[in-house]
Amino acid sequence: MRPQGCLSFGRSPRCSLGQDRNGYCRFTRALAPAKIHCNATFSHLFHSLFTVNVADLREILQYVPKFRGKTFVVAIDGLVVESENFSNILLDLAVLRSLNIKVAIVHGASHQIARLAAERGVPISNADGTGIVDAPTLQISIDAAIRLTNEIMEGLSAVDLRAAYANAIIAHPAGILGGVDYEFSGRVERVDFKALNLLLEEGIVPVIPPMGFDGEGRTFRVNSDWVAVEVAEALRASKLIYLAPPTIAETAQELPRQLSISEIEEFLKKRGASHPAGTISKLECAARACRQGVPRVHLLDGSINEALLAEVFSNEGIGTMVYSNEYQQIRRIFKKDVRGVLSLIRQSVKSEELVRRSRTEILEHIEDYWVLEIDKNPTACVALHAYPEARAGELACLYVSKNHENQGYGRKLMKFVENLAKEKGMTHLFALSTQASHYLQQKGGFREAKAEVLPAARREKYEASGRNSKILIKALA
Numbered sequence: 001m002r003p004q005g006c007l008s009f010g011r012s013p014r015c016s017l018g019q020d021r022n023g024y025c026r027f028t029r030a031l032a033p034a035k036i037h038c039n040a041t042f043s044h045l046f047h048s049l050f051t052v053n054v055a056d057l058r059e060i061l062q063y064v065p066k067f068r069g070k071t072f073v074v075a076i077d078g079l080v081v082e083s084e085n086f087s088n089i090l091l092d093l094a095v096l097r098s099l100n101i102k103v104a105i106v107h108g109a110s111h112q113i114a115r116l117a118a119e120r121g122v123p124i125s126n127a128d129g130t131g132i133v134d135a136p137t138l139q140i141s142i143d144a145a146i147r148l149t150n151e152i153m154e155g156l157s158a159v160d161l162r163a164a165y166a167n168a169i170i171a172h173p174a175g176i177l178g179g180v181d182y183e184f185s186g187r188v189e190r191v192d193f194k195a196l197n198l199l200l201e202e203g204i205v206p207v208i209p210p211m212g213f214d215g216e217g218r219t220f221r222v223n224s225d226w227v228a229v230e231v232a233e234a235l236r237a238s239k240l241i242y243l244a245p246p247t248i249a250e251t252a253q254e255l256p257r258q259l260s261i262s263e264i265e266e267f268l269k270k271r272g273a274s275h276p277a278g279t280i281s282k283l284e285c286a287a288r289a290c291r292q293g294v295p296r297v298h299l300l301d302g303s304i305n306e307a308l309l310a311e312v313f314s315n316e317g318i319g320t321m322v323y324s325n326e327y328q329q330i331r332r333i334f335k336k337d338v339r340g341v342l343s344l345i346r347q348s349v350k351s352e353e354l355v356r357r358s359r360t361e362i363l364e365h366i367e368d369y370w371v372l373e374i375d376k377n378p379t380a381c382v383a384l385h386a387y388p389e390a391r392a393g394e395l396a397c398l399y400v401s402k403n404h405e406n407q408g409y410g411r412k413l414m415k416f417v418e419n420l421a422k423e424k425g426m427t428h429l430f431a432l433s434t435q436a437s438h439y440l441q442q443k444g445g446f447r448e449a450k451a452e453v454l455p456a457a458r459r460e461k462y463e464a465s466g467r468n469s470k471i472l473i474k475a476l477a
């Protein structure tokens with residue numbers, strides 16, 4: 001039996017964890033216990049727990065205590081609510097809730113507004129809440145948006161989640177811009193976070209439509225991307241996650257998977273004009289949310305099954321993430337890290353890619369070792385051993401965990417070691433490799449050499465090892 005809620009068979013090209021060899025989604029399998037109150041069975045639970053790859057499970061579970069009690073704001077585009085994948089999104093939200101993550105939903109409605117207007121034969125002045133909203137447009141917007149809120153609440157109850165419509169957006173009119181009155185187009189003035197927090201504390205998912213109200217009881221149409229930013233800020237959310245239609249998410253795919261605020265601002269300045277308004281709006285909102293204190297904003301394709309879980313519970317994720325602080329770093333290792341490094345390289349030692357090192361050996365040269373951390377998890381490592389008498393350095397213990405291969409981390413670490421060696425006044429680097437000599441040559445600029453190039457002490461050790469590794473060398477300019 002395939003786990004329920006897992007519809008994509010075969011490895012999804014955009015899913016960093018994908019399926020195992022039996023075709024089961026590794027996320028659903030690892031998180032199946034969380035779905036127990038939705039629809040999973042006990043046999044499914046036990047099956048999942050005992051067959052999931054331990055490394056994946058570890059990667060997933062490390063996030064669970066980190067997010068427990070935290071708030072995620074999920075902004076769902078109206079088109080995504082109507083997509084086939086929406087039922088899977090509801091299951092993913094149920095998983096988040098069962099892990100004690102508080103979830104608030106903001107939704108868009110421009111697609112539904114445009115359709116209802118067409119059905120009624122009423123011309124509208126603007127669908128997405130960014131332009132002029134005249135009285136007939138407001139009426140259609142209210143009808144379409146509230147109907148959609150209701151549909152979302154129906155879906156949430158179908159997965160046993162309690163939900164409530166929250167009119168938590170206090171808005172004021174956008175006013176007169178460029179000499180034109182924007183009428184019922186609104187801007188968020190503040191968010192009634194007390195009301196939202198009351199719901200969240202009671203385990204109720206607030207569903208927030210793209211409408212705001214002023215003190216006189218008037219309704220304004222507000223853009224849902226903006227609403228999501230303000231709600232995330234007001235709730236001090238750990239994450240704001242935009243579930244966008246494929247057309248928008250795809251255009252964001254050409255961006256790096258992770259961007260800092262300054263990188264996204266640079267992108268918007270230089271290349272923003274060539275992208276659709278929907279993408280730009282979300283990227284601008286992402287940068288704004290980060291500037292306003294939301295640590296991570298994710299832009300995901302809402303049509304991909306389990307995109308939400310894949311993004312939240314893996315180091316790399318599958319969408320575009322904007323972050324407000326450094327989340328990736330290369331740092332020295334400390335005594336407390338040695339066990340982690342040994343377990344990181346264990347498999348590679350077993351398959352003779354890396355030489356066996358004992359805890360004592362690492363401790364003796366601890367200042368030579370570096371790890372690359374993603375979200376504070378050691379993901380790759382490298383060492384630089386110095387041979388000052390030969391003004392040479394050995395690049396050693398280069399390893400990138402399987403889940404993070406082919407993303408440039410190996411190259412990043414080689415470059416890092418190269419710069420470090422230069423700073424230390426070394427004139428060349430060498431490396432010994434049984435299975436990555438092509439990699440070192442093709443991606444690192446090393447060339448093959450004879451044992452004579454090794455410093456005397458290292459040559460002796462090399463000959464005694466019997467590993468018959470290839471010797472590679474690189475001159476440092």
Ligand SMILES: CC(C)(COP(=O)(O)OP(=O)(O)OC[C@H]1O[C@@H](n2cnc3c(N)ncnc32)[C@H](O)[C@@H]1OP(=O)(O)O)[C@@H](O)C(=O)NCCC(=O)NCCS
Nearest residue numbers: 353398399400405406407408409410411433435436438439
């Ligand atoms: C070798 C290793 C460090 C590469 O790390 P990585 O982060 O996946 O590599 P990058 O992302 O920088 O580069 C990926 C590219 O290198 C290629 N590549 C990866 N391993 C390779 C190997 N062993 N031989 C030849 N090419 C290799 C990939 O095919 C990819 O090529 P492309 O860019 O043309 O598509 C990693 O696979 C690893 O840890 N291997 C086991 C340990 C090992 O052998 N270490 C070297 C000891 S000196």
